[in-house]
Structures are given as structure tokens and as C-alpha cells.
Amino acid sequence: xxxxxxxxxxxxxxxxxPANADNDIGMxxxxxxxxxxxxxxxxxxAYQSIxxxxxxxxxxxxxxxxxxxxxxxxxxxxxxxxxxxxxxKRDFKKYPSKWGLESPDKNxxxxxxxxxxTYFKRRGWSLAVSTKADDYKPGDLIxxxxxPNLPHIMVVSDKKTILGRPLVIHNIGxxxxxxxxxxxxxxxxxxxxxxxxxxAPRNAAEARRRTxxxxxxxNNKWGQCxxxxxxxxxxxxxxxxxxxxxxxxxGWAYLPxxxxxxx
Numbered sequence: 001x002x003x004x005x006x007x008x009x010x011x012x013x014x015x016x017x018p019a020n021a022d023n024d025i026g027m028x029x030x031x032x033x034x035x036x037x038x039x040x041x042x043x044x045x046a047y048q049s050i051x052x053x054x055x056x057x058x059x060x061x062x063x064x065x066x067x068x069x070x071x072x073x074x075x076x077x078x079x080x081x082x083x084x085x086x087x088x089k090r091d092f093k094k095y096p097s098k099w100g101l102e103s104p105d106k107n108x109x110x111x112x113x114x115x116x117x118t119y120f121k122r123r124g125w126s127l128a129v130s131t132k133a134d135d136y137k138p139g140d141l142i143x144x145x146x147x148p149n150l151p152h153i154m155v156v157s158d159k160k161t162i163l164g165r166p167l168v169i170h171n172i173g174x175x176x177x178x179x180x181x182x183x184x185x186x187x188x189x190x191x192x193x194x195x196x197x198x199x200a201p202r203n204a205a206e207a208r209r210r211t212x213x214x215x216x217x218x219n220n221k222w223g224q225c226x227x228x229x230x231x232x233x234x235x236x237x238x239x240x241x242x243x244x245x246x247x248x249x250x251g252w253a254y255l256p257x258x259x260x261x262x263x
Contacts, residue, residue, distance in 0.1 A: 025193050026139020026156075033067055033155040034178065035074065035167040040067070052106045053082035064153050065111045068141060071138035071155060076196050081110040084119045094118065113151035117143050119193050120191040127190040131183060133165045136190070142168065142182065143189030152185065185257035 018082075042061040050056060054073070057066065072078045088095055093140040096114040109115050120126060120141065135141070138158035146152045154170035161167070161180055169178045 001186040025076070026137055027158060029089060029139035029193070030069050030158050030169070032071035032074035034157075034256060035175070036067060036070060036176040036217070037178060039176070041169060041178070043171055043173045043175065047108055050081075051108050052085070053079050055081055055107070062171060062177075063111060065113055065116055065130075065259055067155065067169065067171050067176055068153055069110055069118060076193070078196065080116070080119070084110045087119055087122065088115070091129065094122070106134055113153045114143075114154060115121050115146075117151075117189045117191075120189070125193055127192055129187045129190045131187075133160075133182070136166050136182065137192065138166075139193065141189075141191040141193075142187060144185040144187050146172065153189075154181070156182065 005211075019134070036059075039059050040062055043055070043063060044061040045063050048057050053260060056062075056070070059070075069080045072080050085104055085106045087196050088109055092104060095109075095118050096112075098114065100113070125141075128135075136156045138156055140156040142154045142156060144152050144154070154168035155176055157167040157169050159167045159178070165180065166182055169176065169177050169181055170181070171177070172181075
């Protein structure tokens with residue numbers, strides 16, 4: 001009954017329907033990507049030297065790949081900068097050579113869509129590309145080509161249009177946004193993280209804390225996360241105001257701000 005009422009309210013207010021939220025890993029990625037909306041407000045592809053591991057450019061800017069990297073750190077405790085760099089060191093020739101590099105570059109490799117696609121495929125997360133909306137689940141990662149030839153990557157949202165087409169969360173030029181663009185461009189990749197290595201990097205928790213701190217709004221009040229069910233339902237997520245997350249199998253929970261990462 002609760003979910004029915006929420007669906008009716010969302011449809012009346014936004015014209016959007018929430019998708020089935022039973023996919024825990026996918027929903028954690030969706031929530032972590034959505035938290036970047038309003039925080040990352042610029043698109044900036046400039047090369048920058050960053051720390052390693054857990055390096056990042058300032059939170060207010062970035063590219064489409066940064067949405068993915070930040071979401072992985074917040075939601076899954078996985079540092080794609082480190083994971084991809086180590087994989088490239090093991091088998092550099094398996095990765096695209098279009099940038100003319102002779103060795104891995106930990107400042108930029110994880111921020112390139114082609115490298116992310118290669119890593120996801122090597123992890124066994126690749127799925128077939130289709131034009132059927134039902135084939136795309138919350139938290140799926142979708143790669144495409146923005147004309148004339150710009151690789152792009154997006155996170156599939158749990159929200160859908162009234163026609164049943166999932167929205168996507170991405171940064172295509174004006175910061176992180178949630179939009180109806182799943183089939184706007186030619187699709188080149190479809191990936192789903194159905195399981196993760198529980199032996200995540202030792203510094204993954206600090207990576208999440210760091211990103212959570214970057215996401216905080218200075219004027220917001222701090223609060224305590226509710227004790228019920230959050231640990232098992234949004235493991236790895238930051239609590240933030242105005243964020244509604246799935247709670248159990250029948251309802252939703254409102255999360256206040258709290259500087260803590262559940263593990």
C-alpha cells in the first residue's frame with residue numbers, strides 16, 4: 001500500500017514512476033550517483049594531477065566518468081582509480097591505445113570511458129546492448145557515443161518516464177543531472193555489477209568518507225541516522241538530507257545528514 005501511494009504521488013508530481021528497488025547493489029549505485037546532483041555543477045575534462053589512491057578532482061566539477069568513480073567509492077567501497085590502474089599494469093595492451101600512452105597514468109586512466117568499459121568487461125560485468133527499456137535495471141552502467149565521436153557513460157536510474165523508459169544519471173556538460181536520455185545516443189556498452197569482491201581495498205572506507213565529506217552542504221544541519229534497517233539496506237551509502245532510499249521490501253526511508261559511512 002505504501003509503495004502504491006508513493007508511486008501515485010510521484011506520478012502526479014513528476015510524471016515519473018519508481019522502478020523495482022530490489023537490486024541492492026544497483027540501488028546503492030543509483031543513490032550514490034544521485035547524491036552528486038547539485039554538488040557537481042560543471043563539466044571539466046582538463047587533465048589534473050591527483051593523489052593516489054582515492055584521488056579526485058574537486059567535487060564541483062568533473063566528467064561523466066567521475067560520476068561513476070565517485071558512485072563506486074560511496075556505494076561499494078571500490079576505488080576504480082586503483083583497481084583499473086593495477087589491472088592496466090598487469091595487462092596494459094588489453095586497454096585502448098588511442099591516447100598514445102606507453103604505460104598507465106593513474107591521474108587520468110580511470111576518467112576515460114574506454115578504459116572503464118574495458119575494465120568492466122574484464123570483470124565479467126558486460127551485458128548485451130538492446131533498445132528494450134525493460135532490459136535496463138537501476139544501477140546499470142550504459143556507455144554511448146555523443147555525436148560526433150565523444151564516448152559517454154551513464155548510470156541507469158530507478159525512476160522511469162510514464163512510458164516506462166528509465167532515466168539516467170550523468171554529467172554530459174552541465175554537471176550531474178537525472179534525465180530522460182537512455183536512448184538519446186548510440187549505445188556501445190551495457191554493464192551490471194551483480195556481485196562485488198568483498199575483499200575491497202583496505203582504504204575503501206576512507207575513500208567513501210572523503211567523498212561523503214565532499215558532498216556535504218555547508219549550511220545543512222547535522223543529524224543522526226535512524227537505527228532501523230539502514231545498515232543492511234544502504235550499506236556503503238552516505239546519509240544526506242532529502243534522499244529517499246528503499247527500506248526493506250515494502251517501503252521507503254528518509255535519511256538525514258550524518259558524517260558516517262555504513263560498511
